[in-house]
Amino acid sequence: MSIHTDKSIAKLLKVVGKAINTYNMIEANDNVLIALSGGKDSLVLMDALHRRLRHIPIKYNLYCCHVYVSNFHNDDTIKTLKKYCLNYSIPLFLKEITLDLSNKNSSPCFVCSWFRRKALFETAAELQCKKIAFGHNQDDIIVTFFMNMFYHGKLSTMPPKLTMFNGTLEIIRPLAFLTEAQVKGYCNALSFAPVVNDCPYKDTTRRHQTKELLKIINKSVKGAQSSIFRSLSHRDDEYLL
Numbered sequence: 001m002s003i004h005t006d007k008s009i010a011k012l013l014k015v016v017g018k019a020i021n022t023y024n025m026i027e028a029n030d031n032v033l034i035a036l037s038g039g040k041d042s043l044v045l046m047d048a049l050h051r052r053l054r055h056i057p058i059k060y061n062l063y064c065c066h067v068y069v070s071n072f073h074n075d076d077t078i079k080t081l082k083k084y085c086l087n088y089s090i091p092l093f094l095k096e097i098t099l100d101l102s103n104k105n106s107s108p109c110f111v112c113s114w115f116r117r118k119a120l121f122e123t124a125a126e127l128q129c130k131k132i133a134f135g136h137n138q139d140d141i142i143v144t145f146f147m148n149m150f151y152h153g154k155l156s157t158m159p160p161k162l163t164m165f166n167g168t169l170e171i172i173r174p175l176a177f178l179t180e181a182q183v184k185g186y187c188n189a190l191s192f193a194p195v196v197n198d199c200p201y202k203d204t205t206r207r208h209q210t211k212e213l214l215k216i217i218n219k220s221v222k223g224a225q226s227s228i229f230r231s232l233s234h235r236d237d238e239y240l241l
Contacts, residue, residue, distance in 0.1 A: 009051075012186050015177045016048045017056075023161040025172040026131065028058040032172075033129040035120055036064040036092070038081050038195030040187040041135030045175055047190060049133065050088050062088075063127055067095045067119045069112065077195040093127070095119040109205050124169060136173045139180040142228050143210045151206065155240075157232060179225065 020026055032049065036042045049062055066081050078094065085092035097115045101108050124132050136158055145157035160176040163169075175183060187194065217224050 008189050009186065012178065012182055013048060013051060013055075015182070016174050017052065019160055019177040020052075020172075020174050023172070023176075025133075025161055025170075025174060026058075026060055028060065030060040030131050031127060031129040032060055032062055032131045032133050033120065033124045033127060034062060034064045034090075034133045035135070036066045036081060036085075037135075038066065038077050039135070039197065040192065040194040041137055041140075041175060041183055043084065043135075043192045043194060044178075044183050044186045045133060045135040046084070046088060046090065047186075047192075048174065050090065062090045063093065063129060064090050065093045065095060065120055065123045067097060067116045070096050070098045071101075072198050072200065074196065074198050077198070080193075080195050093123055095123060109207070112199075121169065130168065131170050131172050133172050133174060135175055135183075137175045137178050137180050137183050138225070138229055139211065139214065141173075141176060141232070142225065143207060143214055145228070145232060146210050146213065147206060150210070155235075 026032060026049075034042065034046050034049065036046060046062075046064065053059065064081075064085050066078065068078065082092060097119055099108070099111055099115060101111065103111075120132055124130075141157050141160075145155075148154050148156045158173065160173045162171040164171065178186075214225070
């Protein structure tokens, strides 16, 4: 790794560390389960959490879980993820789910997300992991905020840390302060090759459409994204209904 690349990674790691420390995401001796899809976000998440262990005074344990859909999955994806986890000496657990998409009244994305989360929750319980780390970035959080407004009529999004099941489990998002562009830069700096997303619905979802809208806003309004993200933690209730 070149000096320039090392400095670039170090700079982005500080942003990840800021998110972790701001929300007290990880404590000493935590067992943390990484939701590893194989996309750029989850690969960067794995590297960042592993790399931080070299520079911080506490230790924690990392595990990875890849949930794949039997209806459509790629064996090469699993081979690639096994190789990555072996290089990082992080245990990888594979969970297969089967989806019934015959109900036209249920969104395929909702059904898939529900069963994926269920598999992750079960794996976390088996491994006694009280933290599940997702690779959602700043763009994802803003897009979710927009989607909840557009389609559900409410002001909410994915918080950087969410406590569930009476405090027995926490969802954490250490990449919350990184933009998607920064995640791509991190990924490219390490020459990661993200796996191909085999989902047949990936380009037709509401989330994909809303991400395209965010791109348009960012092109039209300078600094829009950072202002939108900042507004999520600067609510002025007096001027809301």
